[in-house]
Amino acid sequence: DTGVSQDPRHKITKRGQNVTFRCDPISEHNRLYWYRQTLGQGPEFLTYFQNEAQLEKSRLLSDRFSAERPKGSFSTLEIQRTEQGDSAMYLCASSRGTGAQETQYFGPGTRLLVL
C-alpha cells in the first residue's frame, strides 16, 4: 500500500498524559499536513511541513502541541498534558507540491479519546 499511513489508529489515554502520533506520507510527497476533526465538523488545519521545515501553525496548535518532521519523511505530533477537549480524530495528509492542481491525500487518521 503506497498511501498515507498513521499509527496508532486508536488511542485511549487519561487526562494529563502525553501522547504521540506518527504519520508516514506518500513517498514522493514533500508536503505533509496535520488536521484535527471533531464529530460533526470538517477537518481543521493544525500545521504543515515542506520537507523538514514547519512552515505554518494554526492558532489551534497550543503550546501543548508539537509537531516534527526531522528528516523530511515521517512526522510526529505530540500532545502534552492531554485534556478531554483534545479528543478528536487526528488526520495526516500529504501532497507532492504546490499549485492549483495539487491535492492532499489523507491517511486513515488516529482517533484519540481522553478520559
Added chain:
Amino acid sequence: QKEVEQNSGPLSVPEGAIASLNCTYSDRGSQSFFWYRQYSGKSPELIMFIYSNGDKEDGRFTAQLNKASQYVSLLIRDSQPSDSATYLCAGRPFGNEKLTFGTGTRLTIIP
C-alpha cells in the same frame, strides 16, 4: 461567517436520481476547491477538485465553480447506495497550503 459553508443535511435522494451538493465560500482569494467523501468513522477521500470557472466532469461526478457567485457544487448522477456518506467541500487560497473545510453535507441514497 464561516469561510466555507455547506448545508449539513441530511439530504435524501432516491437511488438512480441526481444528488446536488452545494458549498459557498467567503474568501475571494480562494483558488482551488476540493470535494472529499467521508464514510462514517473513516478519513476523507478525494473525489475531485476544480479551480476554473465552469464544469468539470469525472465519471458520475460533476463539479461546478462560479467565482462571481462564490459558489461550488457537486452533482452525482445515477446515485447509488454506496454514495451515502458525508461530502466535504474545501477551499484553498492562492499561495496558501492549508485547506479550509465546510462542516460537510450528509447524503443518504434511498434504495
